[in-house]
Amino acid sequence: MNDTKAPANLDLETPEKTYLDSNELILNMGPQHPATHGVLRVILKLDGEKVLGTECVIGYLHRGVEKIAENRTYTMFNPYVDRMDYVAAVSNGLGYCQAVEKLLSVEAPPRANYIRVILTELNRIASHQLWLGTHALDIGAMTPLFYTFRDREEILKIFEKYCGARLTTHAFRIGGCQYETYAGFEKDVKNFLAFFPPKIDEYEELLTTNRIWLERTKKVGVISGKDCIALGVTGPVLRASGVKWDIRKAQPYANYANFDFEIPTGENGDTYDRYMVRMIEMRQSLRIIEQAVNGIPEGPIMAKVPKVIKPPVGEIYHSIEAPKGELGYFIVSDGSTQPYRVRVRPPSFVNLQALDTMVRGMLVADVVAVIGTLDIVLGEVDR
Amino acid sequence: MSALTSYLGSTAGAPGTAGFAVLGWAVTPGEANNQLWALIYVLIIFAGVSVAVIAMNWIERKALAHFQVRLGPMRVGPHGLLQPIADAVKLLIKEDIIPAEADKFVFWIAPVIGLLAAFTVYTVVPFGPSQAVSDMNIGILFMLGVSSLGVLGIVMAGWASNSHYPLIGALRSSAQMVSYEVAMGLAVISAILMTSLNTDGTGYLSMIEIVQEQQRQGVWFIFKFFPLGLIAFVIFAVAMVAETNRAPFDLPEAESELTAGFHTEYSGLRWSLFMLAEYAAMIAVSSIAVTLWLGGWLRPFPNWLIGPVWPHEPVWDFIFALFPGLTFLGLGAIAVRGTVRMPKHPYFRIQTIGLGAFAAVLAGIGVLLLGIAIGANASGNANWLRASEGLSNVYWFVLKVAIFMYLYIWYRATWPRYRFDQLMKVGWKVLLPISLGVLIVTAMVGVIVS
């Protein structure tokens, strides 16, 4: 039982004295584990079932995306960003394209911005659906997973019709969008707007007032707004802790200033609040899509961008509100066709740092609940 | 009763001579001291439970799939009917992996113990007044005791695997099963207490007598002293889900936390033994619930709906004796509907033929059962009548158990999983006090009434 020694660098100071080392158990959760959402490895130090400390071991999915960027032209690197957060590929593409546009001092035309908003918000819903399904599955409710996948299919169909890909969409280009919307795009989106609200009600019916769900999520993985800011946590996790921070409102980009929507916040910063925040966010995304699809202007979809992109020497940081939090791109240009350095600020990676704060003193079952509620994607954590 | 006693006298001493009336025995073979028939009963029950587990496997996957807007197994056989067989073959021929650090002997014997505990219980499960292997006069005590031995298999599996996930799973399950046994036992006691509320004040621990007492008192114990019986039943129904480690109490094998809990290191045949034991235990505890609260093999209203429906013919007994056959005909009709709706493509021809054959088999069984019921009624032959009654007893018992099995699937599709401390809280702080209270109030009401 006590034969497995923790790695030497494991800083697992125990908050309280345990008398006996055999009561302490080092549990190696992952990288092959059903509830770590890919290949996250969490080393848990347990006292019985109580978590005394955790250490995340990441990097099992490291592909060197940032290094690849240095050897590709700006255009060639565009598809790679889709492979980071593969459940929210559209957001990744939007962030990258806008960062390069900023570097080039180009502004995407209004119609392109509207298309971008519609697709990005659809993608936000798809990402939250995937989160909801897997999160519920981690807590033991199997059924929501299949419901969310059924409804996510409708979004993916729109993506497929628009750009031919379902997951790694590569929907946007630097300077706008490559494709004009297909005939019937607006009808499809409007159909989805009518189709989806009852489905959210269905998910909520299964979970929101379910006693077991409440017991499993309330007061679990609590993190204060102060801790969130100290750890750099962003996105729904930050908002559930009561901090009203959403880049779409704080530093509006891509026409978001023109849309009317609200930013949901929680009070307790527990798993249930994060659940509720994301559920409300889905409804707010529907509101944004509705305004966008009704007000979509005619016009060009591509700004005047040179065939060979050669930004002036300089550096730029641009961040957007991805489904999981603040997704930032820091690009240094040396004036050539290839970026000198691209640094990605992935929300999953930063949010994952909060895991230890959130699960200390909780039980093993809460660890999976918290990993689920952080909504991490390992492709983005490891890059 | 004296007529039955004489019947016993004529057959009990001569094993095998009364073979024509398998279901027509007046007492259980164990009581009649008839080892041959006891052995045959054991084999029948063993085969029946195994088939039920296989059927349950298919039904669970299909029902769960339809809860979750998917189709479930569709490829192996029409509507995946042969999927359990394919699974069984796969599990049998799979490599049997024993971890190098495992304790080989304990690792080997743990699933066997679980399986033995789950199957031994069926010795006293009464499918009818004489359709049981034996009628122990401590039947319910025996059932609770032996089913509680199943935890030994789980604990040993967790320990022998010499790995952290199984160990945590085993510790969880032992704590869980021991805790819920308390509430379960108290709920059972309140039902046993109800058996003693008759004229001579004698209670019963024998499974058969418990059911017969419900008939004599004219009420299923779930409705007795409403709502006391119902509360005790609900407590048992919750505790039995925890006892069999099923959702939402499936912490010992919580796949999202402990990968697979106590059977993480098991594969192939040994793993399938665990699954077999789990499903057999589910059926066994459901049988306890049916026997104690839902009138066991009794058909609905056995005391009220008797005598002729119309002035002369037919009698209610005959009407109810038709149910088994009609059920099989109904299942056959569903299969026929499935056959008709199969795609009309040569690729599906064999599947369509197979489903049609399955429908024919179901309908054939239905016709056979109907024939027995009608023939017995028409001929008036005592042995035939007894056989028909036996079939109908088994049918009602299995039907009631099947409802519980469906509930298990429903729970699994609906609820998230409890956390360990919450599970303990529910067991010790909710179920235990309520069951104690129900027991005390039942005793008081019983004293006042009698």
Added chain:
Amino acid sequence: MSPFAAQGMTPVATPFFFYMLSGLAIIGGLLVITRRNAVYSALALIVTLLAVSGLYLMLYAPFVAGVQIIVYAGGIMVLFLFVIMLVNLERTVKERQFNRMWPVGLLAACALLALFLSVYEKGKGLFERSAYLNENFNTQNTQTIGVMLYGEAHRIGPYTFAFEIASLLLLVAILGAVIMAKKRI
């Protein structure tokens, strides 16, 4: 009561089952005291307990047999296994298993066995009647045991007081075990 119980449930093949069960019990007992690994000892003890419960059934003590299975095999042995896992020290398996004075202990136990056997030899005539011959024996005795423990209407049984004391003992044991085993109370 079942009208057939009186003539039913006669033990069959008595000597065979007796020798089988008692053999299992004694082999199990031997394994309990000789195994290095406490888990094996516990398994052997479970076999012994189940065999003894079978012997109770042969002696028409079904209630005691049921209690034996529920309390011993289902309860106490799970507790034992639980504790063995909790204090699972690989070290103890490799260490010396018997204490230094084991020959003295063995000798004392053998003397005890000799004493038993001599008593049985002396009282042979007393004990050598068949274990199944007493016709007055009530084979359906669960209810009688209940009456002796709890009493009947308007009359307490001979053991009611002792039974209450036993429940008090259990309560004290629960408290004691919790206080001993808990780290912080």
Added chain:
Amino acid sequence: MAEITTLHYLVVAAALFVLGVIGVLTRRNVVIILMSIELILNAVNLNLVAFSRMWGGLHGQVFSIFIVVDAAAEAAVGLGILIAFFRNKETINVDEIDLLKW
């Protein structure tokens, strides 16, 4: 085979009893000593039930139930002491438990 008499049961019980005594007197592992005590109690129970059958009364069976209660209490307290001891000394060998206080 000869008919089984009470003496047979008594011999089995005596054998179990002596095995238990040997376990208590010679083993070092406290858990196994506790199990040996269970063996002894079982032997006593077997005796009581056999005599109860022989004399036709039920007092023996009632006594054996009391002994089962006692065994449960003993196991719970004994294992509780064992855990408390193990927590402090990290040993479960009975000949190392030789201090009155620590």
